[in-house]
Amino acid sequence: MAKITVAALVIGAGAGAAVTAAFTRRKEEPTSLSLTTTTITTPSTTSAPNPVPISAQGVLAAPVDPSGIFNYGFPGPTADLRPSLALVSSFDRRTRNPHWVAEHITPASLAGRDGNRKHSSFAEDDGIPEKFRAKLSDYFRSGYDRGHQVPAADAKWSQQAMNETFLLSNMCPQVGDGFNRDYWAHFEDFCRRLTHKYPSVRIVTGPLYLPRKEPDGKWRVSYEVVGSPPNVAVPTHFFKVIFAEDGKVGGNVAVGAFVLPNARIANDRSLKEFEVPLEMVEKASGLEFAEKLPLNRRKRLCGDMQCEIMVREYADRQKAFVKK
Template identity: 65%
Template sequence: MSKTTLAVIAAASAGAGAAITATMYSLRSQSERKIDSISTSNTTSNLPTAPTPIPIPAKQIFTPNQEAIQTGYSTSAPPVLGPVDPSGLFEYGFPGPIADVATRQALVSSYDRRLRNPHWVVEHITPASLALRDGDRKHSVFIEDEGVPDKFRAHLKDYFRSGYDRGHQVPAADAKWSQTAMNETFYLSNMCPQVGEGFNRDYWAHFEDFCRGLTRRYPSVRIVTGPLYLPKRDPADNKWYVRYEVIGNPPNVAVPTHFYKVIFAEDGRAGGNVAIGAFVLPNARIPNEKPLADFEVPIEAVERASGLEFAAKLPPQRRKRLCTDTTCALVIREYADRQKAFAKPEKR
């Protein structure tokens, strides 16, 4: 990751001030000029060759190479013969990493066992999905995800008196079309520790409202949300360090330094245009008057910071910049008012 990318993302915090705002606007100007020339080169996984098949479950392989999916390793090159056989270890088990992928009614998620947070969570909202109100969050409870092995799972007790909210990555309000769908957003595999007052219950919630509001202009909106752990320069030695809190007993759930959302607002036509917006927000108190546009970054910056790819198959000619195509601004509503809006309307 370039120093420019690190500096811009790491500095995009609530108290960054006018200097960082200027940097962000400068970066967005560069992004506008280059939006039509975004690279869409596909990067395929280079799985190691081995004399014997590596026993990786098919669901843990993310590659277009179907042979690798079926056999667990690539046979594009002949096995390397020599005096050692490293793959012999796999007779006892494959060390990983393993991504626990869950497909639920309103979301698909990939879970990071090491940090006890999701890598990413994907959702899809439409005017029709938001119009239905069959779900009521007062009937939902936070629950541990038993699809993740216990020793790698985030537990309810990990958040107890931690000082952090159990922050939804896909918000419950986006799944109110079904009680089951809403209940499934309360799995801890859809949560990260988030600062409560000033962020999860305020600015982040306003940001979620902004995403829902996009369905007034776009018939289909797809969103990827997840945590980031970004470096910060230490003034003592002028070096960059990644530093984050860990909560739980024993400490095992990482507290992200930042969160990202990558938004794909579709025009509804087959092969039509997609307005893309990428945002990185610090896990900290943010004043409500802070412009949302200050947190906009190029999608490539989120990819470099997260190690993920979001739009490799979307041609440049179909891409538009979200904050050029529509207004990227928050409508501030009090938290209590939002909670009332989530409630199921009374039957008359």
């Protein structure tokens, strides 16, 4: 019988919050089978059973057609691929959140100033079938922010690009004070500052729903669902996978993977505390990020530069924005 070995990754995230990822590895064990041979004597007058049909090529011809269900449509799962100017994403119809959202920033793109967030509004993504999309009403009085996965500040080079970042297909419910408006915002700023060293930076961001060890010793996945009726899942954690490129053809790429809890995080916490091996994000998310990037071209981002946030108080910036 197969044995399941569970390994857990726990990263501190402040009082009452922990980054926890559980992964499984299957180890096959030999199985003993006891066989009993029974001889059945059939009278010669008994007719032989109908033979199982065999095709001319010697392949078993099945008497059923399970794939005939596709005549009525493919059940799924369906991942809605959403390419646009500012980002490309894959939407998860089950959770009403993206699987992942990818962006590309450069010194030139961040220098653009044709987009202004005061001209952008949060909007439902009508490219997602209505019964599967997140609604503005789902976030109303939910206690969570509409958390950008690709931040609006990364798309100032075009008003259309910035508007696209405000679609709910680029959002997940995020804790506001202490996370979306604080540590997460500083993390996004860290990503932008990477362009001071690297001419091209690609970032993949997305939600995770990770297990937590309960008092009975068992691991369970539990998350809130907001909306009336309940519609949008609240992630337990978020990941960012960063590819900082040196700009040379076939050059080196500094890769960094981070997992943060969807919870308040003190601003004095080091970003390196949330760094994890890329493989752990892949196992937790079911996604693959660098299968075509040879190991000899990879560098560790936090080994190539200092992985620390710069604290810029979000509340103060908001007050200044309102005054303007």
